[in-house]
Amino acid sequence: MFASFFKIFELKEKDLSRNALLRFRIFTILAIPAFPLITLVELGTLSDGAKDAVMIAALISMVFFVLIGLSRIANRFWTPNRYMDEWEVRLKQSSMSFAYQLILIAVVISVIVFISIDWMQSEAVLLNLKANQMFWIFANLFVMIIFLPLIYVIWALRAIDSDDARAKGGGAWYKKPGMIAAALVAVCFLSFFGVFVADAVHDMNYDYAAQCESSRVQSVTNKGLFKVDVECFTNEGE
């Protein structure tokens, strides 16, 4: 029963044609920003005007995300190994190994960035993250864990019919598809992470400023890259 069910998602020749892979590569570029953009909107970092534009962009991006999710290539990932042939199993394993490496690198970079900020702020940003910020970090991590193997497969595969294209002098960009995939993810991750860190630091400084709520006068001075000095005065000039 299961064999016939999984046969529905068996790869066809057209799924691995040059045009199909090119189409999916464009879809991945358009789909990668979906969750980071939604996160930015949900974190309330953006102004009201920018929020609407970013949300529309996120929804458009999400359409491509869904299109990739419904493709036969994506559906091979949850097919049990016994219903796949040896090439598919090998491809699944190498794509998951690629995703693991990238996530590990991302985690190391994140920890270094947070520690550096802590050092500049002399406060632990990582320990001061709010519940919604933690939720969105894990949501993005979860999506990336699912999405990265797919990006690898779509970018690392050479189309079955690409030999003909290369013979005609095209297809040179196929040489380093893994690097292109990694670069795509890195650019998206770094831009998202930069905004996220700025938001986390801004929130933390805002919390310090809120400590002065009971006081009548507040003085907030920017000092250095992230450091904000908050001074509270009472009527007595304390």
Add this chain to the structure above:
Amino acid sequence: MLYIYNNMIHNRVKLLRTERGLSRKDLADAVGVNFQTIGYLERGDYNASLELAFKIADYFELPIDMVFSPRPFKSMAEELAELKAKAAK
């Protein structure tokens, strides 16, 4: 002589398949894999498992080293020339 392996196993699958007028799908069905496995195998993007290598060699009724080799295969013309030279000796 010690041969330095570079993770690449050369094969004559495409030559043998086209010689017999088979499509990738025909060969794939005969040896129990998907068409793309044969495609990537022919192109050298994938090294077959030992089991698949034996199945393919059996299908073509050839010894496995005539179909798969860690060294690049010589062209038929070169091999024929070598055979002639051996016979002459």
